[in-house]
Amino acid sequence: MDRRRFLQLATTGAGAMALPTGLLRAQPGVELEARAATLDPGRGDSLVWTINGRLPSPTLRVRQGDHLRARLVNRLQEPTILHWHGLTAPPEADGHPRLAIPAGAHYDYDFRVTDTPGTYWYHPHPHRRTAIQTHLGIAGFLIVEGDEGVDLPGGQFDLPLLLQDRRVAGDGSFSYSPSGPDLMLGFLGNTGFVNGQPLPTIDVQRARYRLRLLNGCNARILNLQLDPDPGMVAIAADGGLLPAAARIGRLMMGPAERVDILVDFSSLAEGTEVALDSAGFSIPGMMTGPMGGARGAMAGGGQGAPLPLARFRVGGAPLEPAAELPALLRQLAPITDVGALPTRQFRFESAMMRHAINGREFEMDRVDVRVGLDRPELWSFINDSALPHPVHVHLGAFRVVDRRGGRGVLMPWETGTKDTVLVWPGERVDVRVHFREHAGLYLLHCHNLEHEDAGMMANFEVVDPAGI
Numbered sequence: 001m002d003r004r005r006f007l008q009l010a011t012t013g014a015g016a017m018a019l020p021t022g023l024l025r026a027q028p029g030v031e032l033e034a035r036a037a038t039l040d041p042g043r044g045d046s047l048v049w050t051i052n053g054r055l056p057s058p059t060l061r062v063r064q065g066d067h068l069r070a071r072l073v074n075r076l077q078e079p080t081i082l083h084w085h086g087l088t089a090p091p092e093a094d095g096h097p098r099l100a101i102p103a104g105a106h107y108d109y110d111f112r113v114t115d116t117p118g119t120y121w122y123h124p125h126p127h128r129r130t131a132i133q134t135h136l137g138i139a140g141f142l143i144v145e146g147d148e149g150v151d152l153p154g155g156q157f158d159l160p161l162l163l164q165d166r167r168v169a170g171d172g173s174f175s176y177s178p179s180g181p182d183l184m185l186g187f188l189g190n191t192g193f194v195n196g197q198p199l200p201t202i203d204v205q206r207a208r209y210r211l212r213l214l215n216g217c218n219a220r221i222l223n224l225q226l227d228p229d230p231g232m233v234a235i236a237a238d239g240g241l242l243p244a245a246a247r248i249g250r251l252m253m254g255p256a257e258r259v260d261i262l263v264d265f266s267s268l269a270e271g272t273e274v275a276l277d278s279a280g281f282s283i284p285g286m287m288t289g290p291m292g293g294a295r296g297a298m299a300g301g302g303q304g305a306p307l308p309l310a311r312f313r314v315g316g317a318p319l320e321p322a323a324e325l326p327a328l329l330r331q332l333a334p335i336t337d338v339g340a341l342p343t344r345q346f347r348f349e350s351a352m353m354r355h356a357i358n359g360r361e362f363e364m365d366r367v368d369v370r371v372g373l374d375r376p377e378l379w380s381f382i383n384d385s386a387l388p389h390p391v392h393v394h395l396g397a398f399r400v401v402d403r404r405g406g407r408g409v410l411m412p413w414e415t416g417t418k419d420t421v422l423v424w425p426g427e428r429v430d431v432r433v434h435f436r437e438h439a440g441l442y443l444l445h446c447h448n449l450e451h452e453d454a455g456m457m458a459n460f461e462v463v464d465p466a467g468i
Ligand code: C2O
Pocket: 083, 085, 123, 125, 256, 392, 394, 443, 445, 447
């Protein structure tokens, strides 16, 4: 059967100024063609790597309980594979680098999506090439739809925003060309991109919006703020709704983290422009290197330097006031078994241009950890380096239990379920993992993509205790 016949295209209502967020229904099947293209994202022509010729990659929507059916066609000049970040996918559909397909080949995905409705994403995962492929443009939202049990803004008021930084040259082109310091600190750009466009202006109405924020940067931590600030209310993170909505002032997100916020533009006068940027910050104990840090900011700056991302332009008459949120957004079982869980420690070490976990760099065929299926464990991520590490675990969501040394507190957006957690220098973050479905080989890694490609990644195998 010709899968192309099933390709369904729709448009998203992303405000009057259409941001390029093409939308594909993952049901009953989509073709995702990885290929190079020359596009002008807003500053001039650039060679980009795309899915289906688009920047950013198309937003996929799939209903909880439905199958995600997709065919990846590799029209790049090198191996690739796609990973569904945050989903509980069976091992053959998880995009492990050992599954990378050569140029010209294709790979079929077909699995039932069981994860909680929320904001997920997809990106390439071939070993040592994840950073370049993602940076040059292959990254998109994957939104799991379903009954969230709460009345939230939908349709054009549900706005996914993919936040990235790129190093744009005078002619508007960008490329991926890391030098020595970039391989240590991660590749940081000088220009903010939102949904594939540099510093776009996004028209919004005087209404309440759900902004689905994804830090899609290779290495940059974002410290988001709105100016003027109509109020940011965090309602969801990596794995769906938070237990309760939380009013926040600034939002610090490491690479690969998602936070959904509600923003009500109705109190602002028509014509108001609201800037979305990453405010400057410093992390105690952080190595800044020759290129960066909040102080030594070059053009666009190093980690912690301020970075403008976009502006919202408020228009139109105020719409109906939005309904009050219930006090309880999501019922999550309290974590009561921490003291009784088997524990493991993962030390993240960056020194002398090496990035390792527990002293070892990734090897494709070495299983570093074996975990029982449906056997919860307490994992400690310990940052033994002078660089921040956004730590990500495949195969669904975990709960963040504790953070010590450094900030010493869980952020409001860490109170639900997560699949990526930011660990500052000197911090130790404990998470409760529980792999309920799918025995097989999965990954744990730093989501600073330069660190990941350098080997700050480990294989874990989920084994069925009943089967041993
Ligand atoms: Cu978003 Cu293994 O990655």
